[in-house]
Amino acid sequence: MLVEDNAGWHRSERVEKIEGITVEFLPAYSPELPPAERLWTLVDEPLVNQSFETIDEIEEILVERCNTLNNLKKEIKDLTNYHWLMNP
Numbered sequence: 001m002l003v004e005d006n007a008g009w010h011r012s013e014r015v016e017k018i019e020g021i022t023v024e025f026l027p028a029y030s031p032e033l034p035p036a037e038r039l040w041t042l043v044d045e046p047l048v049n050q051s052f053e054t055i056d057e058i059e060e061i062l063v064e065r066c067n068t069l070n071n072l073k074k075e076i077k078d079l080t081n082y083h084w085l086m087n088p
Contacts, residue, residue, distance in 0.1 A: 001021070001024055003034075036080070
């Protein structure tokens with residue numbers, strides 16, 4: 001099963017259906033369902049309102065940001081650890 005949001009490109013007639021994969025769509029206006037969505041504010045923080053000459057510049061900033069996020073475990077847990085998620 002593949003879970004997707006209701007973005008237009010997910011529902012397009014041009015999207016190929018793959019045998020053996022069932023697609024389920026999240027309900028509209030349900031940002032709490034995919035916890036990773038809440039991480040974008042942390043991930044893209046150093047990219048906001050910036051312009052870049054090359055993809056390498058963006059990659060360098062994102063690698064540095066990922067290394068920083070690796071040390072923000074509490075902040076990430078606070079954003080994504082919903083009461084209904086099971087802890088491993």
